[in-house]
Amino acid sequence: MAKDKKLVEAITSMEDDFAQWYTDVVTKAELVGYTSVKGCMVIKPAGYAIWENIQHELDRRFKETGVENVYLPMFIPESLLEKEKDHVEGFAPEVAWVTHGGLEPLQERMCVRPTSETLFCDLYSRDVHSHRDLPKIYNQWCSVVRWEKTTRPFLRSREFLWQEGHTAHATAEEAEARTIQMLNVYADFCEEVLAIPVIKGRKTDKEKFAGAEATYTIESLMHDGKALQSGTSHNFGDGFAKAFDIQYADKDNTLKYVHQTSWGMTTRMIGALIMVHGDNSGLVLPPRIAPTQVMVIPIRQDAAGVMDKALEIREALKAADIRVKLDDSEKSPGWKFSEQEMRGIPVRVELGPKDIENGQAVLVRRDTREKYIVSINEIPAKAAELLEEIQANLYNKALAHRNSHTYDVTTYEEFDKTVNQRPGFIRAMWCGCRECEDKIKEDFAATSRCIPFEQEQLSDVCVCCGKPAKKMVYWGRAY
Amino acid sequence: MAKDKKLVEAITSMEDDFAQWYTDVVTKAELVGYTSVKGCMVIKPAGYAIWENIQHELDRRFKETGVENVYLPMFIPESLLEKEKDHVEGFAPEVAWVTHGGLEPLQERMCVRPTSETLFCDLYSRDVHSHRDLPKIYNQWCSVVRWEKTTRPFLRSREFLWQEGHTAHATAEEAEARTIQMLNVYADFCEEVLAIPVIKGRKTDKEKFAGAEATYTIESLMHDGKALQSGTSHNFGDGFAKAFDIQYADKDNTLKYVHQTSWGMTTRMIGALIMVHGDNSGLVLPPRIAPTQVMVIPIRQDAAGVMDKALEIREALKAADIRVKLDDSEKSPGWKFSEQEMRGIPVRVELGPKDIENGQAVLVRRDTREKYIVSINEIPAKAAELLEEIQANLYNKALAHRNSHTYDVTTYEEFDKTVNQRPGFIRAMWCGCRECEDKIKEDFAATSRCIPFEQEQLSDVCVCCGKPAKKMVYWGRAY
């Protein structure tokens, strides 16, 4: 069994070095690979299959709310990017520029989209004329590029995959309702499918999106106590509409500007899955997002009847709508267990000649490693039950972890001590001034994560300046 | 009814000007829109929904053959692109170059992928070590860029969407088998789903892919008699493996080069759907690919009971797994009919107060315009039957059109006359020399479309030079 341990031993333990543990997991679980393209990664089959499931689940939820998918160009001419002042200031320093097409220099250089607000505005300015043309509720699945200096797989890379929804509405109220609606779609998706509890709230002006009137966010807490911005939804008001002249003739025949929103979720959620649920044996995937939910692993697969029974079990699980695979490779069973654990497959079925003699098999949960001896004809029902339990358990564990790593502080000294000694969310009151936010960032490398919708009055004064407090804010160090 | 005709009148008839008819259809059916990005288009909801169905159907077929999806970077460093000589010569003149990241010039410029052979080779050179690592059967869905001078929606644009499969195998035989297997997947998909008959064959050396040992193709014929290359599958032999040093230790412990393939299908198939099935009222979509298969159009929808009944019919059709929509907008019924026809929706249900009184509705086929009076509770069954019939009819019509526009010629004079007077496929014998191919292209602007798998001996001599003929070839002018 010495060999079997090798795969696990190849992972640094997360207590020793969380960053190295993360890198080990993404590479050993074969989610990503390195490339000759600096700052860019390959998303391998095991990683891309997770993204396909995320896409499938989100896309279905989007369409239920009336979203239509489109595809816009990947290039943005410089003059188009520059139309909205805040937006270009936010993005110009981090875009990739195309300057030549074929053998010739371009008349106007173009950037590869870092986000597509400007392109959607270009589209809406052509297609929106009357109130009958509204609302436009479009989304696209694509990749975007931001020229990051330091990169980490899924969390920060020069190119990443995402969806970006862009809508145009007749009224401010409708735009605000859509902004909140999509934030709720993201929150429900994270909690129900990814088993990641989130805090919903609004970004401060300092942290909001370049060009937005209001940015809403869902924030989650990773195992190491760092925060991860997990999805954002922006209300642009009519700022972009004015910059791009997107007007419609209302029922009363007057021209009005549209109100716009945008909202996005990215492949960084795969990073969140790793850092919320993973352990020192590798990835732990919530069943609802796991590409493979059950792995059947035969023991002594060359013995008479073992492979037949294993195939039979696979078919029975498939018939019960469970995503199942059979590992019939030539590796040792121990090695296969280790691989199944590394890849985070929620349940495995172990099956050897003796089990078959007794008409049973062993089911093992990935999350708790509990073992269950189950008669063969009851495997599909038991597996389905375990998958439900694992999904619930992962959510509950993540919630308990977040709760036990959320600290209420009322003084700056407490803030200092907490942020440095107890990684997690800090809840503290804030006066609403940019200066205090800047000071906290400078002193502690912590940022305001959000002004949560669910407010509490922890104290009457700002944790930083002592002036009257306006809002409770979640603070933390973040990815 | 004058108004209702306007939409149709907005389309040029295809007999008058086929190119303008095409442009009118793609814009009036709202498949694409123009943008401020030169040579690039927006794919609007009606167009993107077709692409989603193509993706869904192809992806399912791919996965049944063991394909795994991945995602590779969109950028290719110049040094990587240059590794395979033929390949770089084929693509370098038409790529877009990124020269700056953020505010700084790049040390090495990178192109936006025109295709990803070099990136997959980079990946395989890292990941393939042993025969146990083979085969690799990867695919990615993405957009690619080729700096075209003249562009047409779907057929030729600077950026387009596609899938590109890339595989690596232990033996030449396995690679060849995969190349043909994927060609067959494309051919079956075109014929069964898109209702487009195809000719399967091999490209001549002149027309094969840059860097390939053999390129196989499926060729289809458009309504105007021009050919469209509809899908290609390439066998690279070990050429790329040698350029990128992709070797594996075989069972006998010797190092061997892998054998590779690639294969792709693109959004140009939406152009094919338009040009094979469309008519002077707009788009005609085969039911299996149509995002909406049945449109329910109420007549006098304000009259008591009409909307209730229309909703009931929509729900009944939905329950029968038919993709159905109800047009409850404020437009006139005639305008709605015209829109449904323009968008190519295969069947419409017309339903007014009188119909309801009689317990019936009118079903109208988009392809033949035949009308059927159907009792309301039989609508789902009748609609399903009509959808099957339309699918078959469109395929048969396209096949009959191709057959009646395929001409066998044995002399150069006949070739001349046919290519100029009777647009379509020309079948003629060929000696196998590049010179004859070049001459035919120069004289007639016609290219060899393929050397079909199904050969016939039309004559013993080359149609061009009179030397002994080796193969029958399909020739034609092409998109």
Ligand SMILES: [Zn+2]
């Ligand atoms: Zn303060």
Ligand SMILES: [Zn+2]
């Ligand atoms: Zn010849």
